[in-house]
Amino acid sequence: MKDCSQCVVRNRAVCGGLQPDELEALGQLGRKQRVLKGQTVVWEGEDALVVANVIDGVLKLSMSTADGREQIVGILFPSDFIGRPFGQQSPYSITALTDADLCIFSRAAFDRFSRQHPELEHRLLRRTLDELDRTREWMLLLGKKTANERIATLLLELSTRMGETGCSTEQVDLDRFELPLDRQQIGDLLGLTIETVSRQLSRLKAAGVIDLPDRRMVVIQDRSRLQDLAAAA
Amino acid sequence: MKDCSQCVVRNRAVCGGLQPDELEALGQLGRKQRVLKGQTVVWEGEDALVVANVIDGVLKLSMSTADGREQIVGILFPSDFIGRPFGQQSPYSITALTDADLCIFSRAAFDRFSRQHPELEHRLLRRTLDELDRTREWMLLLGKKTANERIATLLLELSTRMGETGCSTEQVDLDRFELPLDRQQIGDLLGLTIETVSRQLSRLKAAGVIDLPDRRMVVIQDRSRLQDLAAAA
DNA sequence: CGATGTCTTGAGTCCCGTCAATGCACGTGG
């Protein structure tokens, strides 16, 4: 990996705060890798040998019960940090939801490097704290919200997080985006079945709150109504 | 706060890795404070002016929907770190479940201090990563487990986490402990109603898996059966 | 134009939530 200085996610990713020479050193440790949709990068319970930055694409973190019920416990977008530093095993699987470009490091090498670069650890800490907040918000959704509220919350969350992805200069349309998840995956994320997801989406469409031009596209037609339905704090 | 060197949670808390002089400096910033059962230290959505270490007692983190449904999003035990550093507002409330002793810092002062002490930030990072793993495990519970499995999982989790609390030298009985939560709070943590919690506990008792000598005490009589019922990964 | 995979829709069931009554421990005061 030659030129971190050219990296599209450079400013937002954990490596953002580094000095040019530090960035150069970190770049020596990493390599760019493309993963295809559906491919799993890290397996739940296995030794976690790598960490990475997401350069492009969307990935999921998932955990499952002994009998195979699966829960998606996180969604990763460009500039997000992947993997479990300072831990032997990964408690979750990491799988690409779309084709994705990663900037991969061996976990051991990354751990060593970050311990020597407080600025990197600081950014990692902030990111982890943010992720923890988001995860706790999701606990509220899973523990207390109805199927309807869950779908509404998801659509709003995806709208904002997909929007952050783009450059701040270009104005993207937050009210129109493509779902990186199929219905099954939405169910696994919201703690619902595929049928319930489908029914609730149909209901929102029938109510004129959203439109679904095709299976993957979502258009938010009445955002304030959607916000009411999401029952946010 | 004069003598951090005497602190009972010193080795396990975030301050553990500091040098004596650093510990002294941090000690100058903090003060010990007792909070009573039921008292709320930080309010959801309010400016988070303080962070703290838990010296003794148990606290809850909770979030709620606009119409008042409450979800407990975390439980804090002695040596755990409280609060949201590097963020204006706290996304959750922090409330004492038992009388508790805290070692409180102003958030601004703590933020400043930790930025100058990488070892402290490193320990905070590890702790946050662990907490994130636990929170994600809880997402699996809330999204995919049945009422029965949730109760079984909670009892096992409490058993281990209450056990860690004591000194490593003295051998505590993991199979017998006092619930720091009432039935309503168990419900708010597991995404169930008080009635369902009560019914499932009664069921486990009737099956001889646990005993409930009184409202707060739990005795695990058949741990391996309880582990099966918890449907862990 | 079938074959396939994904999504939608419908009918029936069940687990958990709701509502309501009862039980139990504790404290207070007559």
Place this chain on the structure above:
DNA sequence: CCACGTGCATTGACGGGACTCAAGACATCG
């Protein structure tokens, strides 16, 4: 000491929202 009130917890009856099972619709691709 007992009557009474209060706060939790337990138990029961009932209903509803999401799950299960099953069929049908739709798009894509050979």
